[in-house]
Amino acid sequence: MNKNEFLRNIADKTESTIKDATAFYDAMVEVVRDAMIAGDKITLVGFGTFLAKQKEETVRPNPRKPGETITVPANLAPQLKFGSAFKDSINNKAE
Numbered sequence: 001m002n003k004n005e006f007l008r009n010i011a012d013k014t015e016s017t018i019k020d021a022t023a024f025y026d027a028m029v030e031v032v033r034d035a036m037i038a039g040d041k042i043t044l045v046g047f048g049t050f051l052a053k054q055k056e057e058t059v060r061p062n063p064r065k066p067g068e069t070i071t072v073p074a075n076l077a078p079q080l081k082f083g084s085a086f087k088d089s090i091n092n093k094a095e
Contacts, residue, residue, distance in 0.1 A: 036078055046085045052076040 001009075002024075010021040034043050036052035043049045055077050062068040 034075065037052060043081075048080055048082040048086055050078070050080055052078050 007013045007025060007047055010016075010024070011018045014021065016017055016040050032042060032050050036050065039052070041049055041051035053076070055072075056076040058072045059069050062070045
């Protein structure tokens with residue numbers, strides 16, 4: 001499913017327009033991004049938790065030049081950890 005199909009499904013399920021679904025989607029992405037930048041996490045009970053994990057600077061082998069190393073700078077790595085209720089709902093639907 002691509003973004004347009006996703007937005008169409010949201011609009012259909014909420015009986016709204018694609019324009020409204022797009023506005024909701026854009027706002028949600030912005031709120032999640034801003035929370036991660038601020039170091040906060042967002043927990044949506046029944047779905048999952050959005051968070052950004054701090055990754056330290058590391059030295060790794062250079063995959064393009066064997067024998068050389070590269071430094072991977074420290075960064076924030078976005079993560080989504082699905083909750084057990086959400087995982088269970090998927091497994092129950094698949095049976």
